[in-house]
Amino acid sequence: MSAKPLLIPTPLGAMLGRLPAYPGSLFFVTGLNLALSKQLAPDVTQMLLGKKLRLRVTDAHWAFDFEWRNKRFVACQNVGEADLTISASAHDFVLLARRQEDPDTLFFSRRLAMEGDTELGLLVKNTIDAIELPMVNLEPFKPAQVLARLRARWTLRQSH
Secondary structure (H helix, E strand, O other), X not given: OOOOOOOOOHHHHHHHOOOOHXXXXXXXXXXXXXXXXXXXXXXXHHHHEOXXXXXXXXXXXXXXXXXXXXXXXXXXOOOOOOOEEXXXXXXXXXXXXXXXXXXXXXXXXXXEEEEEOHHHHHHHHHHHHHOOOOOOXXXXXXXXXXXXXXXXXXXXHHHO
């Protein structure tokens, strides 16, 4: 664990915070469904029914709201309180997704927070700990990689 967590620069976070959350929630639940929906036990999905979850990316000023419905996660509008809110920086969420950091370590170092339904929070944490998640490869999303792909597409279009 690094001594100082990496954070999105404040001006960029403020700009990101002005973007509408709902399209981001749709993107987020698509990834969540690909990674988790088929691996969740029936007792877990039963406890998730009717519960609104919120993932809050503190340094990006984003909050993604979602719930379990019709055997999958669905995005919902950021209206009202969530039953469970999980908060951390973008970097810490990436570390969690890649299994490079333990949620308990982040929680006790005050880099991960859970607010709301404690029982639901423990269910989510224990479920994620028990599931074999695929490693998230972020290499293709690095700015240099994205720009190289865009440049290649542009060059291909120009040559036709």
